[in-house]
Amino acid sequence: MTKSKKNHGVLYLGIDLGTSRTSISASNGERETVSSFVGYAKDSVAEKSLGKSTLFGDDALAKRMSVDLYRPLSKGVIQEGEDTVHGNGDKEGNLRAAADLIKEIIARAKPRADELVYAVIGAPAEASIHNKEAILNAARGSVDSVMLCSEPFAVAYGLDMLDDVLVIDIGAGTVDLCRMHGTMPEESDQLTLTYGGDFVDAAFRERLEATLEGASFSPKMVKDAKERYASVADSMEPAIVNFPVNGKPTTFDVTDQLREACRLIIPPIVEGLGKLVASFDPEFQDRLKDRVLLAGGGSQIKGLDTAIEACMHDMLGRGTVQRIEEPMYGGANGALKIAHDMPAEYWEQLK
Amino acid sequence: MSQGLFNPREIHHLMVAEFDRSVRFGTPLAFLQIGVDRLGYLHDLYGEESRQEILSAINDLLRASTRASDLLGYPDGDRILAAVPHIEGEHADLLAERLVSGARGLTFEADGRTLRITVSIGLAHTADGTTSFDKMVQHARDAADLASVKGGDRFHRVRPDVAPKVELSPGAPVPAPSDTQFQDALLAESLKQALSGEGGHALLAQELLGKIMAEVETRFEDSSSGDSRHEMLERRVAKLGDMLSRTEAQLRSVLSSQGPEGVASVYQDVQGLDSSESNVGQKKDLLTAIFDANLRMKKIIEEDKSSSNTQGNQST
Numbered sequence: 001m002t003k004s005k006k007n008h009g010v011l012y013l014g015i016d017l018g019t020s021r022t023s024i025s026a027s028n029g030e031r032e033t034v035s036s037f038v039g040y041a042k043d044s045v046a047e048k049s050l051g052k053s054t055l056f057g058d059d060a061l062a063k064r065m066s067v068d069l070y071r072p073l074s075k076g077v078i079q080e081g082e083d084t085v086h087g088n089g090d091k092e093g094n095l096r097a098a099a100d101l102i103k104e105i106i107a108r109a110k111p112r113a114d115e116l117v118y119a120v121i122g123a124p125a126e127a128s129i130h131n132k133e134a135i136l137n138a139a140r141g142s143v144d145s146v147m148l149c150s151e152p153f154a155v156a157y158g159l160d161m162l163d164d165v166l167v168i169d170i171g172a173g174t175v176d177l178c179r180m181h182g183t184m185p186e187e188s189d190q191l192t193l194t195y196g197g198d199f200v201d202a203a204f205r206e207r208l209e210a211t212l213e214g215a216s217f218s219p220k221m222v223k224d225a226k227e228r229y230a231s232v233a234d235s236m237e238p239a240i241v242n243f244p245v246n247g248k249p250t251t252f253d254v255t256d257q258l259r260e261a262c263r264l265i266i267p268p269i270v271e272g273l274g275k276l277v278a279s280f281d282p283e284f285q286d287r288l289k290d291r292v293l294l295a296g297g298g299s300q301i302k303g304l305d306t307a308i309e310a311c312m313h314d315m316l317g318r319g320t321v322q323r324i325e326e327p328m329y330g331g332a333n334g335a336l337k338i339a340h341d342m343p344a345e346y347w348e349q350l351k
Numbered sequence: 352m353s354q355g356l357f358n359p360r361e362i363h364h365l366m367v368a369e370f371d372r373s374v375r376f377g378t379p380l381a382f383l384q385i386g387v388d389r390l391g392y393l394h395d396l397y398g399e400e401s402r403q404e405i406l407s408a409i410n411d412l413l414r415a416s417t418r419a420s421d422l423l424g425y426p427d428g429d430r431i432l433a434a435v436p437h438i439e440g441e442h443a444d445l446l447a448e449r450l451v452s453g454a455r456g457l458t459f460e461a462d463g464r465t466l467r468i469t470v471s472i473g474l475a476h477t478a479d480g481t482t483s484f485d486k487m488v489q490h491a492r493d494a495a496d497l498a499s500v501k502g503g504d505r506f507h508r509v510r511p512d513v514a515p516k517v518e519l520s521p522g523a524p525v526p527a528p529s530d531t532q533f534q535d536a537l538l539a540e541s542l543k544q545a546l547s548g549e550g551g552h553a554l555l556a557q558e559l560l561g562k563i564m565a566e567v568e569t570r571f572e573d574s575s576s577g578d579s580r581h582e583m584l585e586r587r588v589a590k591l592g593d594m595l596s597r598t599e600a601q602l603r604s605v606l607s608s609q610g611p612e613g614v615a616s617v618y619q620d621v622q623g624l625d626s627s628e629s630n631v632g633q634k635k636d637l638l639t640a641i642f643d644a645n646l647r648m649k650k651i652i653e654e655d656k657s658s659s660n661t662q663g664n665q666s667t
C-alpha cells in the first residue's frame with residue numbers, strides 16, 4: 001500500500017473467501033458478492049473483443065471460450081495442482097487468480113486513499129500455512145493490515161452466539177462444522193466434510209444421467225435446477241426442468257432425483273455433529289445438541305433444518321436446528337464485526 | 352419457535368438477518384404478532400400454569416400452520432412475534448386467518464371447566480413497503496393492537512404505503528380544527544421540541560411514542576360504531592406510523608451528526624456494528640486469540656522466508 005496520508009478514519013472489511021462465492025461486507029455500507037471465478041483473456045484478439053484482460057465471476061464464466069478460466073478456491077483452499085471441474089489446474093495460475101480475486105473484491109468495497117483499511121478474511125480452517133500465506137500476501141497489496149479467521153467462527157461471532165453453539169456451514173466445496181464454547185475454536189472443535197453443494201450437484205447429475213435418457217445438460221444447468229428447487233421434504237414443489245433431447249427442448253420431472261441427492265448429505269453431517277458433541281463436556285452435550293445453527297449457501301435446501309433435526313433425534317437422541325438467513329453474507333458480516341471489534345493496537349502490530 | 356433454546360436476543364438477531372436478506376434479495380417476508388385475547392384475565396382466573404399452557408398451545412398451532420422449519424419466533428411480552436419468510440402477502444393473510452380459526456378450536460381444562468380462547472393477530476408484510484426491521488415489528492404490533500381493540504378473534508394487516516390519502520376537493524370548506532386535530536398539533540409540537548432540544552432525544556422520543564400509542568388506543572376504544580369510522584382510524588394509524596418512522600429517521604440523523612465519528616459511522620448500525628456491551632470480556636478474549644494466532648502465523652511465514660533466503664544465498 002502506498003504511504004499516502006491516512007487521516008480519514010478506518011475502513012473495516014469482512015471477507016468470506018468461498019469456493020463458489022467470495023463476498024465482502026464493509027463498514028462504509030458496501031456489500032458485494034462475486035462468484036469465485038477468474039478468467040484471463042486467451043490472447044490479444046480475445047482481450048480486444050472482451051475489452052479487458054481479466055474477468056471476474058459470472059462474467060468470466062460466460063466468456064469461458066475466450067479466457068483461461070480459474071476457480072482458484074475449489075474445495076475451499078487455493079488449488080495447488082490437480083485438475084478441477086471448472087478450473088485450470090496449474091498452481092501458479094491458481095495463486096495468481098486467488099490474488100486477483102481478493103484484490104478485485106476489496107476494490108469493489110471502494111476504499112478511499114485516505115482511509116486506513118483493516119480486513120478480516122474468513123478462510124477454511126484446514127487451509128495449509130502455504131495457502132494462508134498466499135491469501136495474506138494477496139490481500140496485503142490492497143489493505144493496511146489483515147487477519148484470517150475461521151469461516152464458521154465468523155458466522156457465529158456475527159450473530160453474537162459465542163457459547164455452546166454448533167455451526168454447520170454448507171458451502172460449495174465443503175461442509176464446515178464448528179463447535180463454539182466461548183473461546184477460540186481449536187483444531188478439535190472443527191471438522192470439515194467434503195459433502196458440500198458440489199457433492200450434491202454431482203450426485204444429482206449422476207441420477208439424471210441414469211434416468212433421463214438422451215437428455216443433455218451442463219453442470220450449470222444442473223446447479224441452476226438444484227438452486228431453484230432443492231428440498232429434502234417428502235412433499236416438495238415439483239422440480240420441473242427443460243433439457244434438450246436431440247436438440248429438442250423436453251420437460252422432465254426430476255423431483256425424486258433431486259430430493260435423493262440432497263438427502264445424501266444429512267447422515268454425514270449428523271455423524272460429524274455427533275463427533276463434536278461426544279468429545280464435549282458431558283454436562284453441556286444436550287445444550288449443544290439443542291443449539292445448532294445452519295449456515296452457508298447450501299443451507300437453503302428446503303426442509304434441511306427439520307431433516308437434520310429428525311436425523312439428530314434418531315442418531316443422537318435430540319437436536320434443535322436453526323437456519324440462519326443471509327447465507328451470502330453470514331460469513332462476511334461476521335468477519336466485518338470481528339474487524340470492527342478488534343483493538344486498534346492489534347491491527348497496528350500486524351501491519 | 353425453538354422451544355426457548357435460543358434466547359429471545361439470539362432469535363432477534365436471526366430475525367434481523369432474515370429481514371435484511373428479504374430486503375436485499377427481494378424475497379417476501381411476513382411478521383406476525385399473535386396475542387391471546389383476555390390473556391391477563393384468564394391468568395387471574397386460572398393461574399400462571401394455564402397461561403403457560405395456552406401460550407405453548409399457540410406456539411404449537413403456529414408451528415403446525417407454517418413450514419415450521421422456516422419460522423422464527425419469540426415471546427414479546429404476552430404476545431408472540433414470529434417471522435415467516437418466503438410467504439407472499441395473500442398467503443400471509445390466509446395463514447393469519449387459519450391461525451385465528453385454529454385458535455378457536457383449541458380447548459383447555461382448568462378448575463374442571465373447559466376454556467376456549469381467541470387470538471388477535473397483527474400482520475406486517477414486506478410487500479407493504481416497510482423499509483426497516485423496527486418499523487416492521489412496530490407495524491405488526493400496531494396491527495395486533497388494532498385487531499385486539501376491535502374485539503379480538505381476528506387479524507389485521509397494516510399497509511402503510513397503500514393507505515388512501517384524504518384529499519379535500521378544491522374550494523371545499525376547510526373544517527374547523529377538532530379536538531383530535533388540536534391533540535395532534537400538541538403532539539407535533541412536542542416532537543419538534545424533541546428534535547431541536549439538546550441531548551436526551553432518545554428518551555424524549557420514547558416518551559412521545561408512548562403518548563402517541565396511548566392516544567391511538569383511546570381513539571380506538573370509542574370506535575366501535577360503524578366500519579367507516581374504523582377505516583378512518585386505520586388510516587390514522589398508518590399516518591401515525593409513517594410520522595413515527597420519519598421522526599425516527601430524523602432523530603437518527605440528528606444523533607449521528609453529533610456523534611464522535613460523524614459521517615464515517617453512518618453505516619455502522621446498518622452493518623450491525625453497534626458497540627453493544629454484551630459479552631465484552633468474552634469477545635476481548637476471542638479477539639486476542641485470533642490476533643495471537645495471526646501473529647504466530649506471521650512469525651512462521653517470516654522465519655520460513657528468511658530461512659529460504661539464507662538457503663538461497665548459500666546455494667549461490
Ligand SMILES: Nc1ncnc2c1ncn2[C@@H]1O[C@H](COP(=O)(O)OP(=O)(O)OP(=O)(O)O)[C@@H](O)[C@H]1O
Pocket residue numbers: 017018019020021022075076169170171172173174175196197198223226227228230295296297298299300301302327328
Ligand atoms: N437455493 C439453494 N438451494 C440449494 N443450494 C444452494 C442454493 N443457493 C446456493 N446453493 C449452493 O450453495 C453453495 C454455495 O454456498 P456458499 O456460497 O456458502 O459457499 P462457499 O462459501 O463459496 O463455499 P465453501 O464454504 O465451500 O468455500 C453452492 O453449492 C450452491 O449451489
